[in-house]
Amino acid sequence: xxxxxxxxxxxxxxxxxxxxxxxxxxxxxxxxxxxxxxxxxxxxxxxxxxxxxxxxxxxxxxxxxxxxxxxxxxxxxxxxxxxxxxxxxxxxxxxxxxxxxxxxxxxxxxxxxxxxxxxxxxx
Numbered sequence: 426x427x428x429x430x431x432x433x434x435x436x437x438x439x440x441x442x443x444x445x446x447x448x449x450x451x452x453x454x455x456x457x458x459x460x461x462x463x464x465x466x467x468x469x470x471x472x473x474x475x476x477x478x479x480x481x482x483x484x485x486x487x488x489x490x491x492x493x494x495x496x497x498x499x500x501x502x503x504x505x506x507x508x509x510x511x512x513x514x515x516x517x518x519x520x521x522x523x524x525x526x527x528x529x530x531x532x533x534x535x536x537x538x539x540x541x542x543x544x545x546x547x548x
Contacts, residue, residue: 452527453535459528461537462521466513475534482510489530499526 463469463476471482478484488494503522506512517525528534 455524455527456531457528457535457537458521459524459526459531460535462517462525463528464537464540466517466521466525468525471510475536476529485529486534489532489534494529496526496530499529 463472464474469475471479472485473479473482476485476488478486488499500522502510503517503525504512504514513522
């Protein structure tokens with residue numbers, strides 16, 4: 426009986442750790458997919474490569490640390506636009522928007538692999 430209790434306790438204690446490991450890898454995958462979307466969907470055209478900013482649109486590189494720009498506010502801005510930014514709710518899926526938000530909120534932003542030579546430009 427004692428053996429059963431020890432094994433059960435070990436499984437219960439390990440479960441949150443395993444769930445955390447899976448969520449971290451899923452988060453990394455979303456950040457990486459968001460980096461590719463940022464490049465391929467034209468975000469970099471206005472916000473600059475990697476979100477460094479340009480005369481057309483503000484920098485986004487420090488937004489991960491800005492408490493005013495919550496994931497919900499970023500999602501709303503991407504979907505509905507604002508100021509000079511057009512809305513993208515018709516051209517992005519909910520999953521793609523979530524990936525872009527994950528990328529923007531990443532402290533260490535992943536860099537997408539370069540496009541192969543001869544690839545069509547961003548959509």
